[in-house]
Amino acid sequence: MDNALISSDAGDPTVDYERFRILARITHDAVWDWNPVTDQIWWSDGLFSLFGYKSKDWKPGAAEWRERIHPDDRQRVISSVDTAVRECRSSWTSEYRFRKADGTYAYIHDRGQLVVQHDRVVRMVGAMHDVTAQVTALARQQQADQLKFIIDSALTAMALYAIVRDPATGELVDMRYELINHMAERMTGRSAAELVGKTMRTAFPGIDKTGIWPRYKHLAETGETMRYHNHYTANGYDIWYEVQGVRHGDWIVLSFLDITELKNTQLKLEALNQELFRSNENLQQFAYVASHDLQEPLRKIQSFGDLLKSSGLPAEGPAADYLDRMQSAARRMSVLIRDLLAYSRITTQRDTFCPVPLDDVLQNTLTTLDMLVLESNAVIEADPLPVVQGDATQLEQLMLNLLTNALKFSKPGQAPHIQIRVTALSASELPSTVRPTKAAPRYVRIDVIDNGIGFAQKDSSLIFNVFQRLHARSQYGGTGIGLAVVDKVVRNHGGAVIATSEPEVGATFSVYLPAND
Structure with missing residues (x-):
């Protein structure tokens, strides 16, 4: 010093x-x-x-x-x-x-x-x-306590095992419990004191009967990460769980997530799907009956009505009036059955979807409506239409009903003027009132704008309902199903449709569809 x-x-x-x-x-x-x-x-x-x-x-x-x-x-x-x-x-x-x-x-x-x-x-x-x-030492103890708290707080059951080998041959024969968390105790119904120190095959002999042990043995021998679902019904248990396993040296960590409730729900949904499938089959059978057995009596009513007219029945008078009303009702019933069939046949299956050029859809629709367009002197203007993922038949029904609706509700004495406009927009640009059935980064909006009689905006949420009519049948014909078909097709394609209008000003039907990326 x-x-x-x-x-x-x-x-x-x-x-x-x-x-x-x-x-x-x-x-x-x-x-x-x-x-x-x-x-x-x-x-x-x-x-x-x-x-x-x-x-x-x-x-x-x-x-x-x-x-x-x-x-x-x-x-x-x-x-x-x-x-x-x-x-x-x-x-x-x-x-x-x-x-x-x-x-x-x-x-x-x-x-x-x-x-x-x-x-x-x-x-x-x-x-x-x-x-x-x-x-x-205190810091290590605190870390150990924190780690134990994390492990014991986990919703996943976890267990640490030591690989057990045969002393004579060195063959892997079992795995011994070294540590388990609280969730493992709850899932197994056994305490750590009951399991730690015991081997897996001793504590749960059912793993040999259910074929689980080979999976664990493969993990211990190869070190390949393991993950699978298992239904364990041995030793008094009936649980579904998801297993994940990893190996480090002679240590194995397995985690078990109880998915019993999820699996039971899934099984119930599968049963409901089967029931729905059977219900759809019954609906298809009903549709067949409706298209044949129901239409056939109507055709006979109309045919016998025509025969009565040609049999010398007076062209005027109560009998002729009754006959005309009968045939008119039969025709309306036939149209109603046909429209109901069209509505019921629109399915939600998307596995057949493919790129559909809407320009082709529009041209096919105009060909179908050419006589109606010609007779009404209608003018139809359209932007170039995009290609979308969908079902061509359904999309033609969509376009047909939108244009038919615009032509039908034109002002008396004024030629219909229909505009079809296209706008591309991102998901963030969608109006808050538009809720497509499928999330997509981009959408196309197709506006069908007419100069017809329009309707009150308060009725815009009603017009897409089946059989909903805003006008008397004597004023405008139809079954009240066309716009319901429009709504169903749009939803099937992951989109949404809204209508805006004012009386005597015209209406705009805006169809939002996911863009074809």
């Missing part, structure tokens, strides 16, 4: 500093003696043995000690020392990180006693105790 660093100004006759320093050499702590007036400080050999410094390289003064305090702790510690000296406290203590000679940091518990004379601190003596081991 460099004696030049030892202060000769004891200053306090109640303290035997020489005896203090002799005793300080016995302890392993870094004992110190500091004069805050002169900033001279004496260190015991413990400073150098603890932290790896050499006494000849240690500069005098407290600055050497301050510089080695961790930067994140330095100001706090120095301020606490200054406060203790300024307030003439009797003792001081602090914990901080201190840099060792090799550049690493030790955790220090430092404490000192202050000697006060004439309201001024003239001496501080104390010791730095290395508590790195305790702090590290």
Whole structure:
């Protein structure tokens, strides 16, 4: 020790500093003696043995000690020392990180006693105790406790196994429970004390009967990550779970997620789907009956009505009027059955969807309506239409019903003028009232705009209902199914349709369909 660093100004006759320093050499702590007036400080050999410094390289003064305090702790510690000296406290203590000679940091518990004379601190003596081991052990314990908390809080059952091999052959024969979490206890109904130390095949012999063991053995032998669903019905259990497994050396971690409720729901849905499938088959049979057996009596009514007219029945009078009404009702019934069939045949199957050019759809529709367009002197203008994913037959029904609706509800004495406009837009640009049945990044909006009689906007949510009519049948014919077909086709294609209108101003039907990416 460099004696030049030892202060000769004891200053306090109640303290035997020489005896203090002799005793300080016995302890392993870094004992110190500091004069805050002169900033001279004496260190015991413990400073150098603890932290790896050499006494000849240690500069005098407290600055050497301050510089080695961790930067994140330095100001706090120095301020606490200054406060203790300024307030003439009797003792001081602090914990901080201190840099060792090799550049690493030790955790220090430092404490000192202050000697006060004439309201001024003239001496501080104390010791730095290395508590790195305790702090590290505490930190590790805290990490272990945190990890255990995380594992035990998991909704997935987890277990750690040790691979068990036959001592004679080295063959993998079992896996031994080493650790399980709370969820594993709940799922198995067994405590950790009951399972830890036992082997899997001993605790659950059913794994051999259900064929599960070969999967675990394959994981243990190959290290290939495992994931599968299993239905375990042995040993009094009836549960579905998803298994995931990984191997690290001779350790295996398996996690089990209870999906019993999910599977039961899935099975119920499958049963409902089967029931729906049977219901659809019955509907198809009904459609066949409707298209043949129901139409046949109507055709006979119309045929016999024609025969009655040609049999000499007077062209005027009550009988002729009754006959006309009967045939008119039969025709309306025939149209209604036909439209209902068209509506029922629109399915939600998308596996047959393919790119459909809507320009072709429009041309086919105009060919179908050519006589009606010609008779009404209608003008139809259309932008170039896009290609969309869909069913061509359904999309033709969509276009046919939209154009028929625009032609039907034209103003008396005024030629229909129909415009078909196309706009591309992103999902974020969709109006808040538009809710497509399929999410897509981009959509196309097809507006069918007419100059017809229009309708009150409050009725816009009603017109897409089956059999909904806003006008008397005597004014405008039809079954009230056409726009319901439009709505169903659009929904089948993942889109949405809305209508805007004012009476005597015309109507706009806006169809939103996912863009063909």
